[in-house]
Amino acid sequence: MSEHPTPPENGQKMAPPGPAANYLLLSAGSIFTSMLIAGFIVGYFLDELFDTRPILMLACALLGFIGGMQKVIRLTQRLDRVVPENKND
Secondary structure: OOOOOOOOOOOOEEOOOOOHHHHHHHHHHHHHHHHHHHHHHHHHHHHHHHOOHHHHHHHHHHHHHHHHHHHHHHHHHOOOOEEOOOOOO
């Protein structure tokens, strides 16, 4: 469930992100925002359906916030690359 990048060992360094990382980071903000807005919209329609005005909207917005944070964390973990010390072929 939680995939953490392996930390670099003694002789390894972290590689700088490539040019594609800019597009990856640009999409992170839109993914987070869309998850949050989707939570509000689903909660609003559930509130209209069950006549519980602010409760379900706030609960779904909270779930959208949590889901958005998880997606952004997974997306940014792709930037962590470890470069091996020796590149002998």
